[in-house]
Amino acid sequence: MPIFRAPDGTRLTYHLRGEGEPLVVLPGGPMRASAYLGNLGGLDAHRQLVLLDLRGTGESEVPADPGTYRCDRLVDDVEALRLQLRRERMDVLAHSAGGSLAMLYAARHPQRLGRLALITATPWALGMPATAGDRLTAARLRASEPWFADAFPPFEAWLEGRGDFDPAFLPFFYGRWDDAARAHADREETETNDDAAEIYGADGAYEPDATRSALARVTTPVLVLAGGVDGGPRPALARQAAQAFPAAGFAVQPGAGHYPWLDDPDRFVRRVAGFFS
Template identity: 70%
Template sequence: MPSFHSYDGTRLAYHLRGNGGAGDPLVVLPGGPMRASEYLGDLGGLGARRPLVLLDLRGTGESALPADPATYRCDRLVDDVEALRVHLGLERMDVLGHSAGGSLALLHAARYPERVSRLALITATPWALGMPATAENRLAAARLRKGEPWFEDAFPAFEAWLTGNGDFDLTFMPFFYGRWDEAARAHAAADEEQTNDDAADVYGSEGAYDPPATRAALGRLTAPVLVLAGELDGGARPELARGVCEFAPHTEFSIQPGAGHYPWLDDPEWFTARVGDFFAG
């Protein structure tokens, strides 16, 4: 398992995916927050086009627990991403952030704009820009699934959880996927064992984000940015995700039809074509 030591001595692991493809590696930052990068697989076959480097954030997957749990905070994880770039020997790197990893990718681009060649934000709620998903966002997206056979059982539990009147319930996991098939069920079932819940509580804690500063910094970013939203995703509904385009000057926006929060599972061919073409320039 390849690994390196970050700024504070914490050993961080990363995974190489794909058959090599062409060009420099694409650095992939996982979401969750604080879910081991294993859930990303090879991003639906994207590794056939570009070698992928999937980072296990500190305290997740094969990476070590840090001495200071406060370093799980998103803004402090930026230094781990930069340490990975140095370890890989890249002057500039292409970066893909999924879900919560999108905020980490945004903070890294804001702090080190000269180190980013291209940036893709995949179904990423832009917390770092002060744009969280609301219960209304999620419920509006959920109602789009009314024709699904599991909807009548899942929606009341989902609504109760979002409004603070119920606990998290596996019944409503189908809302996070465009297709609730066997692959989606297996993917959802692995979530609990792959996620460091204590670290997730710290990830977006007080002080993690400074939206005005990040917005101003992104205005000076010269790297092309792809914002990809899932048509059925409530975490970052397309209209919320589109808001990122207001702050990064060289941005492309795409909506993947029929996709939920994990678009590479819902339609791998569509996803790899769109994202692969973006990184191919």
């Protein structure tokens, strides 16, 4: 397990899967250990995955200053990883909340970025959160699923502030609610640093106008991939986020939820490996 130091001295770790050209992978959650990404459906057969455990998650050290969990401050950790890998430029794949971290990195270090894939990434950094309406619209696409009748009412109550989080609605985050999805969902609580997640998007983390201006000058190729039944972001919101990049391509994986490499690994790997090749 490789170890390196952040600029403030915090000990960080990353995990290597596969061989070949490195592909830096930024996890979501926010602040979930990179273990949940697995091998991204077999993407490690095409690239060496460099799975970063963000500070305070997985095998990385808890920082002395909790304020450094904020998304904009994590950009320095990503740059420290590039230096650790001794890459002039690095290709990056970011999932979910990690997409905002990748956007901030691209805005601050455009000359250090090779290609960038944003996978079901809610564009908080652009001031474009997924709304309760977005999520409910996507959820209604699942009305024919056998679990829908039990899952939708608590999901609606949670999104409208009338109820607490309920595991009954976890199926809405997956395109297929099978044994693999259940096992993946069961690990989330133990893999996530909830205290850090509360700070990730705290006041000051994002400056959407400045980020948009900076990204307008980023000419590196970008892939924005949405899940067809994902509510955060819905494909329409992901398409809007893609417009922030001059050289972005947009794709939807049909039937996929928030974790498309679980829902259809072959389709996911073909699309993403093709982009990075």
